[in-house]
């Protein structure tokens with residue numbers, strides 16, 4: 585008979601929630617993780633008294649009350665509210681685009697005045713049917729916001745000129761006609777006190793975990809050891825890139841210790857002009873209101889992705905989506921496998937959505953018993 589009910593490949597949020605829930609109902613689980621630490625991309629590490637978000641800044645936000653209750657079992661969340669700022673040519677603007685932004689841009693005071701400026705610019709552009717990302721953006725927010733706050737940032741983010749990018753990348757550009765700098769509209773928001781890794785450690789408390797172990801090195805023997813495999817790694821890699829590689833956008837982080845208490849006064853500062861090579865500077869201590877004499881900052885440089893690099897943003901264009909669908913079909917034909925999470929489903933997935941998805945997948949499994 586088999587040693588495990590489930591072997592779970594990957595200790596990110598999906599794998600950890602799945603393993604936790606199954607262990608709780610008496611299933612025998614083994615988590616296999618190829619990195620030297622659990623947690624996947626939400627992993628945080630304490631350095632000089634500051635929790636550093638190692639794979640990019642993570643802010644928890646959700647409207648899903650069940651998910652909020654669920655995650656609060658494993659951490660207590662602080663009242664951090666994400667209010668990033670943007671710097672363009674030494675001028676500072678509030679994000680998301682709101683009355684503070686409009687007032688700084690044009691000296692307007694009322695929503696009516698702001699709407700007038702924006703509508704005039706949209707009209708003057710004469711764009712009826714946007715043919716690319718640039719036209720799409722201008723037709724929604726006008727030329728000033730586009731030129732100062734979107735154009736350079738997008739060009740850096742995607743490594744291509746916005747006129748050469750498809751319009752579908754930007755479906756919505758929310759404009760807010762109130763003086764409200766809260767980036768998210770969700771009911772619940774915050775950062776887990778003590779970092780995200782604490783959540784992962786609690787989820788995996790009673791679960792057997794093997795670190796530094798690549799499932800694909802011994803795939804067949806793991807398949808013999810378990811009734812089912814929950815795979816949260818890259819779907820194309822699982823099938824040996826049979827149809828080709830799914831593309832991603834990469835990110836390079838440059839993290840430094842600064843000998844001052846407060847570097848930028850804000851956790852997230854976007855640099856929206858093209859000539860600054862990074863897109864954002866993250867100052868980690870502000871997520872948890874940490875009091876230390878020094879500070880740690882991370883500059884984020886978007887980069888071309890090649891096999892072997894960390895996968896950050898999936899490039900969900902038609903070509904890649906078609907490729908993904910082929911792999912998905914292959915996966916569906918093997919009943920031993922459950923695929924879940926951002927890499928196996930090839931999509932950008934916020935944390936609260938991943939939790940919901942893992943819980944659904946657990947429920948579906950237990951239904952069939």
Ligand code: FAD
Pocket residue numbers: 593594595596597598599616617618619622623624625626639640641642643644645797798799800816817818835895896897924925926927933934935936938
């Ligand atoms: P992952 O965390 O990637 O976990 C997959 C795990 O599988 C990894 O640990 C990997 O090492 C392991 N693995 C893969 N292949 C193998 C193998 N063959 N053998 C063994 N192990 C393997 N969400 C928010 O809600 N708010 C945010 O502010 C936010 N910011 C983000 C910023 C960035 C830059 C990015 C990229 C994402 C952000 N997210 C945010 C999304 C968040 O990171 C994801 O929702 C979450 O990490 C997904 O968890 P996962 O388990 O699906 O994948």
